[in-house]
Amino acid sequence: MFKRWLTRTPSSPPFRAWQQACRRTPILAALTPVESERLGERAWHFLTSKRLTLHAELADVPFNEVDRLALAGQACLLTLGWREAEHREAFANVHEIVILPDSFTREFEEVDEFGVVHEVTDERAGETSYQGPVVIAYTDFMESGDFIGFNVLIHELAHKIDMGNSMDIDGFPPLPRTLSAKRWHAVFSEVWEDLQRCLEQGIAPPIDDYAASHPGECFAVCCEYFFTAPDQLDEAYPALYALLVGYFDQAPLVRLDPA
Template sequence: MAIIFSILFLLAIVSFFIFRKKPLAETPELLPANYKDLLAENVAYYQKLDQTGQASFETMVQEFLKAVRIEGVGTEITDMDRTLIASSAVIPIFGFKEWRYKNLTNVILYPDTFNGEFQFEGESRNIMGMVGSGYMNGQMLLSREALIRGFSKSSGKENAAIHEFVHLLDKADGSTDGVPEQLMTHDYALPWLKMMHKEMHHIETGKSDINPYALTNEAEFLAVAAEYFFEKPDRLQDKHPDLYQRLSEMFAQKLVISS
């Protein structure tokens, strides 16, 4: 019976992704009336910007919410959810004001972590987010619990939502391989690969504080390193100055201001 239920649940999710009735253009995401307050209270990246930077950030949040639908599975979407998801999207592209996520139409929010069959109850739920492919192309799935934790003061150097949006940037050139060709010239690709593999070796031998999940493959290394870059840039620059410099160039953002 449990197997039958799992199959029916999976089919329902697949149908949800494929057969939605409402076109994207007819259902723009509502901009929370208090989104500026939510940004000021919950998004450390926004708090560190000057007045001009905050105005640009707000505009980019608005543009994202006009272009991408945010839907809940087993949960209602709140103003906080909308604001944090949009912030997660804006942070990696803040150095590219005209960038649009052309490979994203929907963000699907689950109340908690989920498994490979998209179930958010029971055991073996360890997925905090994923970028869809195949029949789920254009979709991003996120765990609300991971989303909120990524913007909490105790998040450390991890932010699952930023992680997934970096995957989208990586995927923009057609391949999720850790080399975002839209963000770097061809000449930088080989040095970047060499740097990744060198740092992955340091992680493997216990000589790095970067999350070991980065060892999964080059794409995960990029996303994990980007989390560190955006969440704890000072620490990254101190412990991994070359990596910080490369990511600063890649994302066109100088997050550590020299005194």
């Protein structure tokens, strides 16, 4: 049903393939030469240490070395600003990435405010769990990589980072010493409350309203915007953008094309 790759390769990425992966992926192409070289090394190590599994229905879909590097580069972009040890620790619970042909559904029970249990069917572009694989849809992955506020891989890897200090997705990942838990909670609480206010008043939120569904989803969606629509995030929630600059030790606003 699935085709698996376990890569055994030299320690350095193939330069030409990495350059091609960057050229076709705008959020990678916008990096400085120093950033690109550092990310390329990490992306290559990511590929050599993680399992990449492609669904059998995608057997005829080209997914070569350039594709795999583009995938790994987007995953490792999250931790580009962190030290090597921090980067590896952040993805220690990432063992496998599974690529399905298209979005998929999950059925679960949900209890409303009155205690009534409802059967819910949810359509997803990706999912993950504490020690489980990162599952993404091929169609959504192919739509990722540009400055459009959407990136299924960044979203799911943000969940993995979130679970670095617990088995649950709660929007409260391990924090560096430079960031206090009090400040993190205060900034995200303001964003959460504003999103809820927008929905209650029938106003379109300034970011994807999926962020208002759960604190863990709020963190993951905000990570997507931080890396792929930093201007929108900064305009809507400047305090949150500044908080994530300190957290990720990156400033994606400078990567946007001035034009």
